[in-house]
Structure formats: C-alpha cells, structure tokens
Amino acid sequence: MKIVSLEERGFTVELKAKLGKEIILFDGAMGTVLQQRGLKAGDVPEKLNIENSKEIIDIHKSYLKAGAEIITTNTFGANALKMQEIKYSVEEIITAGVENARQAVIELGVDAAVALDMGPLGELLEPMGSLTFDEAYDLYQQQVLVGVEYGADLIHIETISDLYEARAAVLAAKENSNLPVFCTLTFEEDGRTFTGGSIRSMISVLEGLGVDGIGLNCSLGPEKLEPLVEEVLEYSEKPVILQANAGLPIVEDGETVFKISPEDYFKPLARLYEKGLAVVGGCCGTNEEFISLIADNLKNKKVKERNVINESLVCSPSQYVNLAGVNVVGERINPTGKAAFKQALRNDDLDYILKVAVEEVDAGADILDVNLGLPEIEEKEMMVKIIKELQGILDTPLQIDSSDPEVIEEALKYYNGIAIVNSVNGEIEVLENTFPAVKKYGAAVIGLTMDDDGIPDTAAGRFEIAKRIVKKAAEYGISRDKIIIDCLTLTASAQQEGVKETLKALKMVKNELGVKTTLGVSNVSFGLPARPVLNRTFLSMALYQGLNLPIIDPNDEEMMAAVKAAAVLNNIDQGATEYIKYMAEVETNSAKTENSQEKNKSHDLKTVIVKGLKSEAANLTEEILKEKEALEVVNSYLIPALDIVGNRYEKGEIFLPQLVQSAETVKEAFAILKQDMASKGGRDISKGTIVMATVKGDVHDIGKNIVKTVLENYGYQIIDLGRNVNIKEVVQAVKENQIKLLGLSALMTTTVKNMEKTINAVREISPTTKIMVGGAVLTADYAKMIEADYYARDAREAVEIARKIFTD
Known part of the structure; x- marks a missing residue:
C-alpha cells in the first residue's frame, strides 16, 4: 500500500476546521455487524482485515453510503497483547485495517476520514493489575506509529x-503523531467507570492532555447515557462525542440481540444535539440503518452553542477538588526537620x-503535598515510586513538590490525574524549564513570589513577580485558572513587618490577578513560643484575605476547625454542613478509648487492611499469631476487615483500586498464616476450591482477575x-477437582455464546456444580437464559455467592 503523507490527508485539515462547528457523523458497530454476517463466537474480528478484506470493505461502504464522515478501522483489539495468539503481527493487522477503510472511501469517491481505532488492552494497569504504565504506552505507541505511517486521518x-x-x-497518540485525537470512555449508569473514574476527572485529565474530542461510548443505550453526556456537555470545553450501544444485549432463541430500534436510539440524540452534542455515531448493536437515520x-x-461551566480542578480518577474554594493541603510528606521521615x-x-x-x-486533608527532597536518595526514582503507591491506596489529589524539573516531569507522567506542581518562581530560566511539563500534562502550578534577587520586602514587589509568572504562563498556553500564587510566609520572629506584607500581597494577587493563592502557614511561628x-x-487572617490552599498539618484539629469555620463565615459551606460534620467527628474521636492491648491489635490489623498497608499487615499478623490460632485470625480479623472494605465499595465510598489494594494486603497476611499452619502441621485454611476461566475466544482477563484476587483473600483456593479457555479444558478441571463452584467470564459480545456452550458441557458431566457468570456484556437476565446458577455483578457479589455455596 502507498504510504499517505500528512500533506495528502486533506480531510484531516477539513475535519479540524469542522470539529465543534458542524455535527460530525461517525460510523456504527463492527463486531456485532460481523456476527450478523456469520462471524463465529470467539473468532477474532481483526483477522478478517487480511482473510476476508472484502467483507470489511463492504461494511465500511455501508456506513459511508449511510452518511458517515468518519469510519473506524477494524483494529479495536489490534494490540500485541491480544494479537499474540494469532498468526498475524500488529503491523499486518493495522496496515490491512487502514488500507481496507481507505479503499472503501476511494471506491465510493466520498470525503471521509479514516480513524485508527484503538480499544482497551485487555489487562489492568498497576496497581490493580500487573501491566505497567510504560508497557501500556509502548503497546499503544506501536499501534499509533503504524496507523500514522499507513494513512490514518x-x-x-x-x-x-x-x-x-x-x-x-492519549500520550502515545499525542507524542507520536500530529493527528487529531478523540477519546471516549465507557461508564456505568451510576456515572462511574468500571474502575471508579468520574466524569469530571475524565474531563479534567483528557482536556489537560489536549485531546480534540471527548465523550462516552459503549456500555449502555443512549437514553441511559443521556444524563452522563449532559454532564460532559456542561463542563467540557471540547467537542463532545457519543457512540452508545443499541441498549444492553438480551438473548432470544439462543442468540444475542439488541432490541433498541434506530428511531428509539435517535430520540435521546436529538435532545443532546439541542444541548451541544458535536460528534455522534454508534457502538454495539448499531448498523447502517442507525447511521442513516x-x-x-x-x-x-x-x-449548538453551550454555556460551559469553567472550573479549576485537580483530581485523582475518582475524586476532584475545586481550587476555587478553601482546601487543605497536607504538609507532612516532607523530610524537612523530621528525622524519622528521613530515615524512612x-x-x-x-x-x-x-x-x-x-x-x-x-484528618481531613483535601490534597497531599509530596516532598521527597533528600540529598542522599535518588529523588526522581523515589517520587515515581511513592506516587504509584499513593494512588494505589488513596484517591486524594497530589501536589508534586520539587525544585528539579526532571523530577516534576517524571512525576506528572505517572500521576493518574491532574496534580499541582509546587513550585516555580519568578526566575525566567525556572519558568522556562518547568512550564512545558505543566502544560503538557494539564497540571496546576504554584508560583513563588521570589526571583534572582530573593523575596521582595514589599507587597508591591511580590505582586510584580506574580504578574511576571502569570504573563509567562500565558505564553505557554497555561490559563490563570491553573495558576496558584504563594506570596511566601515569613517568620514573625525575624521579619515581623514582612508578615503584614505577605497578607497584603495575597489580597492584591487575589483581587487584581484573579488567580488562586496558597501559603505554608506554619512558617510564621518558627522561633517563637506557643506556635x-x-x-x-x-x-484566620490569611483566609480572610482570600487564601485558597493553606498548607498545614491536618492533624492539628484547631487549625482544621479554623478552616471549616472560615468556610461557614464566608458563605462557602452553606448551612454549615461540613463544619457541623467535622466538629461531630472531632468530638467522637476524642471520646474513643481502647480498653485492652488485644483490642488495639485487632483494630490495627483491620485498619491496615482497610487502608491497604501491606507490610504492616504481615507484621501485625505475626504478632497476633503469638496469641491466636491461624483460623481465628482469618475469621476474627481478616474476613471482617474485607467485609468493611466490601461494604464501603458497595456504597461508593471507595473504588476498585482501593478494593484490590486491600485484597492484596490480606494476601500478605495469608502468606504468614499459611507458613504458620505448615510449621504446626495444621490443616489447610482454604475454605474451598473454585475454578475460574475466561471463555473460548475472549482474551480479556480484567474482571476475572479482580474476582480471583478478592476470592483468594477471603480464603478460597x-x-x-x-x-x-476451550470447553474441554474447563470440563476436565471441574471433573478432576470435583468442583462445587465454577466461575466463567466473558467481556465481548462475540464470545458470550461460548459461555452458554461451556455451561451445557459442564452440566453433562457434573450437574451438581454451581456456575456463576460475569462480564461487561452480561446481565442477570442473560445469566438466567443461559442457565447459569448465579450472576456476579462484581467481586463483592462473587464472595457472597461463594459463601452461600460452601456454607450450604
């Protein structure tokens, strides 16, 4: 195939000009259309790019005839992880995929863009899974480079x-091409992704990375997704995309079907068009009739024009903080003056x-400052390590605190969210070294009002530096809502007059520049009694002048109370809801007492499991084993702790990363318990054996692996x-191990039929084996139709099913 140069891709330029101004029409589904045309359950659709290119070209042409202006290549799963079990390389599959799409455009002689389609990799990234961020990047980079070379628009x-x-x-796409990049995530009806991500976090992160279009696809029908898309339309400045399913699949006469008609599919789209939807198409269950309508x-x-709500957010995937209010930045992750922290x-x-x-x-911190500046350690390596660990157990946004641009760049690369960079100052060289990374990753940034000449004595001098920082940021495309100015807290014992100048400068910056403000509060009291x-x-004085981000020790209840009180008095905490809640918690915590050492041990072990502190769990387990038997530790400490985590997960108080981390923490404790049982010649502490498999033709392991991890840590083998996994292998494992419970997983609509076949085969040789099924395309009704005994919506439900089976 002729390699198409960027200069020859005229529609890419036209697309960019049209995007956000006129409705752009995507195509519909590929996989479910192929099923209707005879694709067998478990077959790999991408192979047809080479083995039956005529069929793929024909589907592309059907969408172009229907009016699609963008057609997606048949490369949804064409990454090295998923393609390793077929005889074709990623390059061969993608090259053929782009060529087929381009051929359809040429044959019809229409103006249409070819979109390189990249779907999920099929494995969870760390900390929930074993795939590293760098490995994921490399897999996507491979796809991007081939797609760009062979002519994707x-x-x-x-x-x-x-x-x-x-x-x-997105980073792989942006760093290895100059093509427009669209990104759509899949959400559940509750407004969360499978891993707990929120709409607002998605918007902040993807806009920060510079995508050209943002939105939702797959998962649900357009009516169910409508309120979620409305939220994107309300808060995103980018053109908004929707490619919904034709509803959830159901089973009729043994076949998977989608029941929403093109007319019913269009009704929510018409309403969303009136609210500003810019790019529309279809996902699973749609075809050319949907696109034609x-x-x-x-x-x-x-x-349609939108009135977008502009916010200044920092976020993790599941939690966001609006910088416009008053938010506490925890200061304790900092080695300065802390011998124990330095030693750690x-x-x-x-x-x-x-x-x-x-x-x-x-204690109430909204954001955590992370400062690891210690000359004896490799700061960049340690910063990345700590960030990965922190985002595995907490969903609190982070503030990257370093003076080294390389440390900042590396930290922002691996941080899963929008962070604050702490900090830059008025020196031009510092600004030029740091602002590119801030812009690239969409971070917020703190500017210190100091430069080559130090800290100005007057408020006016500091204000001038703040203006310089804001102006320089604008040159890099960093907007004011991403800028936080630190007017620098001086020590009252040495520079008493300077304290007043700090407050005066803070007020000037706030009122005249319209940016956010921060201060390291405790610096003011160094060298004085009763700090x-x-x-x-x-x-309190700084809050009155407009301080947004006090950097304090959140364990100081009176400092926290002052922040909460200021929010009430400034009419931010309307109804004093947060203030009342905080004060009630303070009183409750003060009243708590532990009556015995044993109670402390129990509480600590449960707490570290809930919090996901792995090595502490192992140490505490060893301590408790000096007084308790292994089975008692399991039943009295580990299982109740996991139940707490499960309940919090069900209520939406924590999300998948924290659930998995707690399960991994229990694994550390179980390892100690198993060693103890083996040394004493005791019986196995396993509660029962379960076989699990992802069915034939499905290469996704995500859901199964999560369920496996949680079940293992509840004591099941x-x-x-x-x-x-082929049917014979499942049958053999069930038969040889006399299995009471079998778990089957399927994520793709093209493989759910194999789940039914597997269930029927197992029933023939072991009718007493109970079977639970799960996966993104499954529902309770579908599970009932294929005669599974249980439908496990998530890992928590799988635990309850296992309890029932093995208790009975």
Missing part, C-alpha cells in the same frame, strides 16, 4: 474504563510514608485456567 481511542489506560493511550436528521447541522526515605520504607499520607487524609496560637491566628 485521526486516532480514536474508545471503550476505555481505566483513566490510567486512557492517559497512556442520524444523517437524515443531523448531518451538516451547526453545533533512606531505608526505602514506603509504608512509613504511606501511613503518614493515610493519617493526613483521615499553634500564632499559626491559627495567621491562618482458585484454579485459574486463564483466558481464551
């Missing part, structure tokens, strides 16, 4: 449920640092047959 990243994976894909009604229409850094004692972070969050009194007083 844009890159379409779709059906992603993990924001970390989306970041890897949309084209008849919307094609070439002007995109030298010893690579991550749990000590994580425990400090957990304590800060429990808490000075700190609290200075904090799991025989994991892996993914793409």
